Amino acid sequence: MTLRPVETWMTDMDGVLVHEEVPIPGATEFIDRLKASGRRFLVLTNNSIFTPRDLRARLLGSGIDVPESAIWTSALATAQFLGDQRPGGTAYVVGEAGLTTALHDVGYVMTDRDPDYVVLGETRTYSFEAITKAIRLVAAGARFIATNPDPSGPSQQGMLPATGSVAALISTATGRSPYFIGKPNPLMMRSALNRIEAHSETTAMVGDRMDTDVVSGLEAGLQTCLVLTGSTRREDVERFPYRPTRVFDSVADLVDLV
Structure with a gap:
């Protein structure tokens, strides 16, 4: 084909441009071209942890110069979706700056008092208290959104639980499945x-x-x-339909x- x-x-x-902070050969030339x-x-x-500005800085540190405007994250896609669905809404967020900044930018208010949505994103510091609060809010009727279904992510120390794994925990406790926005x-x-x-x-x-x-x-x-x-x-390719x-x-x- x-x-x-x-x-x-x-x-x-x-996996395409970088492995963690290490550039993949050809990535700089591809972006420059x-x-x-x-x-x-x-x-x-x-990844919903970082803002486009953060990601631009990280890529630049690897020698790959990507304009901030050319970076699109699951956090931005989630914020755009919620802004279209329920403009000026409220959300209880489990996540980091990439997600909270994107939601603020579309006019959302962060609250744990009867929010329209519980929004789950990736973070390196999932807390039992925050997850418990999310479970109680979803059980009470808040709509459940997750930035992406990835069950795990890489780190220099090895595999880390990611958004999909924590979403499964909340779903198991509440019987409510999230709507996943990302790939x-x-x-x-x-x-x-x-x-x-x-x-x-x-x-x-x-x-x-x-x-x-x-x-x-x-x-x-x-x-x-x-x-x-x-x-x-x-050899994995042929396993897929x-x-x-x-x-x-x-x-x-x-x-x-x-």
Whole structure:
């Protein structure tokens, strides 16, 4: 399968551009080529901990210069969704600055008194007290939203529980499942397309995971490029009932396609 002409690009961050703080070979050249070409692009991440400004600084520290405006997070997508659904609403938030800042920016008030929503995001400091409060509010009728379904995330010390694992805890206690906003929900991709006024038929999604990046791109009507520098190995691809448009060893192989 070959790529149709691509006018706009979307790429995952972890596993495609960086491993933690270490740049993946070719990532700097890929981003530089995108900027030089004038093509619109977005770096997407399910991580809701950091603001786009924080993420820009982290990438810059790895030698990858991505404009703040070209970073789209599950926190931003969640805030946009809630702002559209219930403008000027209230939320009890379990998360960090990336999520609370995004919600404040769309006019939301943070409260634990009869909130419209309980919003669960990623944090490195989940507390039993905060989770218990979330459980009680969801049980009392607050609508349950989670930024993404990722069950675990990487760290330099090893695997960490992520949003999906804590969401499962709250769901088990309350019998209420959350609505997940981030990948693989194609809503994340659609909001990103709208952000840069892109058309799905001329946009490609670059990712390292079949179960998030590729399937969400596929369901949103994008071409999909799987790179083998992250979670999915080449031999894993055939296990899935869907396929990416193309498979590449790394993002370095995409530089000449921009």
